[in-house]
Amino acid sequence: xxxxxxxxxxxxxxxxxxxxxxxxxITQYGGPHGEIGASLRYLxxxxxxxxxxxxxxxxxxxxxxxxxxxxxxxxxxxxxxxxTPEQIQEAGFDTYFVDHTTGVYPIAASGTPxxxxxxxxxxxxxxxxxxxxxxxxxxxxxxxxxxRFADDPDVRExxxxxRAREIVHFQRFGEGLRILTDKLDSKNFYxxxxxxxxx
Amino acid sequence: xxxxxxxxxxxxxxxxxxxxxxxxxxxxxxNNEAAKKQEEYRERARKLRKEYEEKxxxxxxxxxxTSRWAWISDPWPWEKEAN
Numbered sequence: 062x063x064x065x066x067x068x069x070x071x072x073x074x075x076x077x078x079x080x081x082x083x084x085x086x087i088t089q090y091g092g093p094h095g096e097i098g099a100s101l102r103y104l105x106x107x108x109x110x111x112x113x114x115x116x117x118x119x120x121x122x123x124x125x126x127x128x129x130x131x132x133x134x135x136x137x138x139x140x141x142x143x144x145t146p147e148q149i150q151e152a153g154f155d156t157y158f159v160d161h162t163t164g165v166y167p168i169a170a171s172g173t174p175x176x177x178x179x180x181x182x183x184x185x186x187x188x189x190x191x192x193x194x195x196x197x198x199x200x201x202x203x204x205x206x207x208x209r210f211a212d213d214p215d216v217r218e219x220x221x222x223x224r225a226r227e228i229v230h231f232q233r234f235g236e237g238l239r240i241l242t243d244k245l246d247s248k249n250f251y252x253x254x255x256x257x258x259x260x
Numbered sequence: 261x262x263x264x265x266x267x268x269x270x271x272x273x274x275x276x277x278x279x280x281x282x283x284x285x286x287x288x289x290x291n292n293e294a295a296k297k298q299e300e301y302r303e304r305a306r307k308l309r310k311e312y313e314e315k316x317x318x319x320x321x322x323x324x325x326t327s328r329w330a331w332i333s334d335p336w337p338w339e340k341e342a343n
Contacts, residue, residue, distance in 0.1 A: 067320070067321040069343065072343040236287035
């Protein structure tokens with residue numbers, strides 16, 4: 062089960078609104094490399110995992126991603142406080158505002174709403190773990206790109222925290238993949254599908 | 261930053277270290293050194309939480325430890341006042 066603890070994993074306290082930045086950062090809420098996709102990917106893949114270490118790491122990282130989703134939502138929320146119609150229009154935030162006002166909607170920076178087609182659950186442990194490594198790397202890349210556009214230290218600080226978590230998760234998934242391959246025939250890692258063959 | 265806020269942050273920093281070790285132990289369940297370190301952080305967090313709760317009341321509101329009024333009226337995590 063999940064139970065709510067009424068706090069963020071890492072504090073977010075942004076003094077100055079910046080709708081232009083919010084429009085970019087929201088991509089980590091509902092974009093192709095964002096936190097909702099990360100969480101759903103890991104929490105859905107875990108059922109087919111054949112080894113206990115893999116079930117544990119997917120559950121824990123999938124759970125942590127929900128805390129990251131909340132942090133990104135908070136950044137977007139705080140960046141869009143007390144805006145005038147002029148500020149909204151100048152920032153190009155009007156195209157978002159017209160549908161969502163300042164509600165936080167899972168959407169990519171390009172405007173595409175969140176889709177489960179941004180991730181896969183194959184039931185094949187090798188395919189899923191490789192995807193997870195790739196996903197962490199892509200999320201880190203997105204945070205790096207956000208940092209190119211964000212000069213407000215109040216924004217950079219929590220974004221850097223989130224970026225660092227992607228690196229740790231990449232490492233843990235790499236270890237997970239190694240746990241898997243250590244148990245397979247080293248002459249042919251692709252010979253069988255452990256999660257399918259088990260049943 | 262108030263003394264209360266500084267203590268709150270210390271607790272969450274220690275608990276974060278414990279969480280990090282928890283993830284590490286998922287893929288290294290036989291690593292006794294990491295398990296020992298995690299136990300140390302857990303113990304530190306327990307002591308700091310006790311100190312906080314004696315001085316200021318519950319920390320890290322959950323449905324199990326908070327009053328119905330605090331739950332709805334204390335700032336929500338996305339509000340600046342909560343951070």
